[in-house]
Amino acid sequence: MDNERQQVEITGLVQGVGFRPFVYRLANECKLDGWVANHSGGVRIEVEGDPQIIAKFLRRLAQEKPSHSQIFSIHTKLMPMQGDGGFEIRESTANSQKSTLILPDLAPCDHCLAELADPGNRRHNYPFINCTLCGPRFSIIDTLPYDRANTTMSEFALCEECRKEYTTPSDRRFHAEPNACPQCGPELQLTSREGNTLAVNNEALDSALAAISKGQVVALKGVGGFQLLVDAADGQALEQLRKRKHRPHKPFALLYSSLEAVRRDCQISKLESVLLVSRERPIVLLEAKAEARHRVHSLVAPDSPELGVMLPASPLHQLLTQKYGAPLVATSGNLAEEPICIENNEALERLGKIADCFLIHNRQILRPLDDSVLRVIENRPLMLRRARGFAPLPLVRPQITQENTENNRTYLALGADLKNTVALSRSGWIYSSQHIGDLGNATSVERFDQAIEELTSFQQCEPQTLIHDLHPGYTSHRWAQKKSAAKLGVQHHTAHFFSCMAEHNYVGSALGICWDGTGYDSSGVVRGGEFLHWNGASTVKRIASLRTFPLPGGEKAVREPRRAAAGLLFEISGFVALQHDLLKRCFSRSERRNLVTMLKGEINSPQCSSAGRLFDAVAALLGLSSHISYEGQAAMAIEHSARGIQSPDAYPFDLQRRGNQWQLDWAPSVSALIYDEERSLPQRAAVFHNTLAQMILSVAIEVGESQVFLSGGVFQNKRLTETVAKLLRQNNFTVHCHSLVPPNDGGIALGQVYYAHCMAAAGQPLGG
Ligand SMILES: [Zn+2]
Ligand SMILES: [Zn+2]
Structure with a gap:
């Protein structure tokens, strides 16, 4: 067969991962002529030789690629023969665009670990050893393109030996930007x-x-x-x-x-x-x-x-x-x-x-x-906090933006105020910042500003629309209001719902079960036990919710599960509840008098439908925790308490139609749980989890929507998530859980952006 020449255009995560040296070695092994160079958004190769060998080269390229590279696409086309007489790595010219994909920081590879431990190696015990496959990346990049000069390694001049490694194509440190040794590197x-x-x-x-x-x-x-x-x-x-x-x-x-x-x-x-x-x-x-x-x-x-x-x-x-x-x-x-x-x-x-x-x-x-x-739930990794090692890789490339290039508006989503992240969509990809944290102090707000500044400058774009949570008290919300760009407010649980859909690249009608601690909506109810439905075309509707109960002390109740317990019992049986032994145990006489005043006058006692607060209340009623020092502590206590218990039982509950919505009434369950003398505490904790799963199933059956998405911080609970998913699947629902994106508020920004794309695709007005 006659020789041929092919141009191979590769997009993906192929810069800064040792891809060119890999191609160089592979081409030499296959005895193909041509060259490889970095190119806009990826790598371009031209190879000349026997067509069968070229085909084998392409197969091996995809199979043997460097461990941290990701190939999104490979396009080939025939080119006129050139007769290069060898294979070379071509320098990317100054104005040839480099990729905007930045790699995360990577732990040392096996090669580097072996050198680190080798007394004969010049980097023996050197704490900053790295190569093209490993080492710091995102934490040291100042601007793109990813070159040493644009990293914090620029102030360390390479010694002669390090320079030789850096400039030799066959060396495993060829263009390892943070390359260093004890002679020339950090100390x-x-x-x-x-x-x-x-x-x-x-x-x-x-x-x-x-x-x-x-x-x-x-x-x-x-x-x-x-x-x-x-x-x-x-x-x-x-x-x-x-x-x-x-x-x-x-x-x-x-x-x-x-x-x-x-x-x-x-x-x-x-x-x-x-x-x-x-x-x-x-x-x-x-x-x-x-x-x-x-x-x-x-x-x-x-x-x-x-x-x-x-x-x-x-x-x-x-x-x-x-x-x-x-x-x-x-x-x-x-x-x-x-x-x-x-x-x-x-x-x-x-x-x-x-x-x-x-x-x-x-x-x-x-x-x-x-x-x-991370933790493993349902035999899949579940991200709880996404930062080092993962950021700033793009999260998802939604199908809807790939199919419809019109849907390529640049959105900047500002996330929620707790576990804040921000997200940006550009050219069809959605990029999320690393976990920034709670925006409750000045340093966090500085980091928030920095993350926005970096996300937009790395992606070289000016966001056309800012997306924010509806909570008027949120720092992120107020930040958006000060800007002149177009704005879009997205309700908290809607954003949770869409973050899970985004992860599964799903567009279409679906039921979203969004259970968390707190989410604002204009009704003034502190929400968090929500069932949302989207028909894939028009607006999102709430179709069911947990029965509300008052939270005496408002915000204070977040740190004091005993307050949620008082509100819960008050909702069931009024003021008599405050004489209940369970509450006498955790409130003093004068505290209980205060509670009466608050609940009677509806002073600082917002109504809530929050599953997170329901968990808190039950934890206090079970005597597991009346005060907590970190978020989720009470819910975790119930989850841990139920460990190892196998039980099919559930407590009774009611599902009632209220107007055009369903209401899940937990009151019969709570009464049954309090007076359950047959079961041990761990058993009651297990049965409580089962009850919540049965509640969710009952709503799913009423709605009759086959695609179900679980989101919100409550689904960090392994036992609950696995019980709910199993029960729904047994009843022929398709259940989607989070994996790459946290179910907690760390996923809100992604959900906000995806919501905007979905609404735009459905032709819904986005507001101004
Ligand atoms: Zn290495
Ligand atoms: Zn050196």
Whole structure:
């Protein structure tokens, strides 16, 4: 057969992942002539040779591509023969556009780990080793294109050896932008609280470990920000850390050196182990084994049968855990709800009262990236917090924007005020920012501004429409109001519903079950137990909701489940309820008098339909928690309490038609649960979960919509989600849950954008 020449256009995540050297090696192996270069949005290859060999080359290209690359499309076309006489990597010209896809920060690859451990290697024990397959990316990029000059590595001039690696196409560090070695790269330093240098390089690392073993708190400059480290077995150190950090109960994450070490302390499924060792290196929630107590103090995760575990996300973490030889607590370097620190001086200032010393380095972090958190539900990963390792990869490319290029308006969605993320749609893709956090303090709002600024400048676009939550008190809402761009308000639960549809690339009629803590709508009811229906064409309708009950104390009730319990009982039986033993147990006499005043006068006692508050109330009634210090604590207590219990039973409930909506009445269930003397507490907790699943099924049957989407923070509950999904599937519903996108408010921004696209596709007016 005659030789031919083909041009191969590849789009996807193919820049900054060692794709060109890979193509170079493959083409040489196949003895094909031609060249490869970076090109707008991807890579372009021209190959010349035997057509059968070219076909084999293309097959292997897709099969053997570098581990972190993603190919979205490959287009080939025949070209006139050129007779190159060899294969080369061509430099991308200055004005040839580079990809706008930025890679996340990646944990060290096996090659780099082997070099790190090799005493004969010049990077032996060097905490900043990296290559084209691994190392920092998003945390150090200033502007696009992704070149060393545009990263915080620009201030480190490459030494001769590093430069040679960087410029040799066959080298595995060819164009590894953060390439570094002990001669030319970043350095470690240990400082006191006052910022005085105590030690440098390997000595700094050893001294930091010695401090930890003496019970001190060490602030570590990690990949996407500061972390606080203590010995996981040291109760005194943990107590001190909790006190200084103002974090009494919320579990701390643990850092282990290897999968084998994790396996000693936790049950790990196949999927969980895949997630743990994945290059994203998230925190994975795992069930603790009884043996864990030898290495992990109960103060790490008080009252929880689970541990949040991660493996080293960087060579620095690898060295620390390996040398320490026991699990370390690695929690975010911040005070309570503030964002994590990223700069050395900022850390000394903000963490000066928390940490005893600081293990820092001179490579700058440009934006905070918290550790991502996942748990496995329904044998699929479920994202709880999406940040380091995942951001800023685009989330989804909706079918509707691919099919209809008219539907390519640039939307900027501002998310919710809690667990804030922002999202941007451009050229059919939806990009989401990393987890920013709660917009309740000035530092978070700065990070919010920064994330918006970066998302738009990386994507080089000016948003045409701003999308915000309807809550008039939200910082994000007020931010939008100050701008002159067109605006669109999207109701909170509608955004939850559409975030789940977006993830499944679904357009069409569907039932959305959106259960969470709080979502605003104009009725003044604090919503959160909502059933929404979309017919795929017109507006979204609420078709059912949980029965409402008052929340005496309003916002205060969020931290005090006992208040939700009082409201719940008051809704069932009026003022008599306040004499109930269950409430006497958790309120003083004068507090109960106050409750009466509030409930009677309807003062600061908003009505709520929130499933999150219903969980709180039941937790208080079961005596599990009357006060909490972090969101979801009470619901988690019920979930954990039901662990290991198998029961098909459910408590009774009512489903009533009220006007054009259904109302799910939990009152019979709550009464049955309170007076259930036959069952133990864990059994009652399990039956409560079953009851909620039966409630959901009853609505789904009334609605008769086959496609069901579950969203909202309540579906972070593994037991509930799995029970609901199983029951619905047994009844022939198709159930869709979250996976890549958090079911909590971290997914709101995505839902807001997707809603806008769906409404535009359906020809619905978007408002102004
Ligand atoms: Zn590597
Ligand atoms: Zn060097």
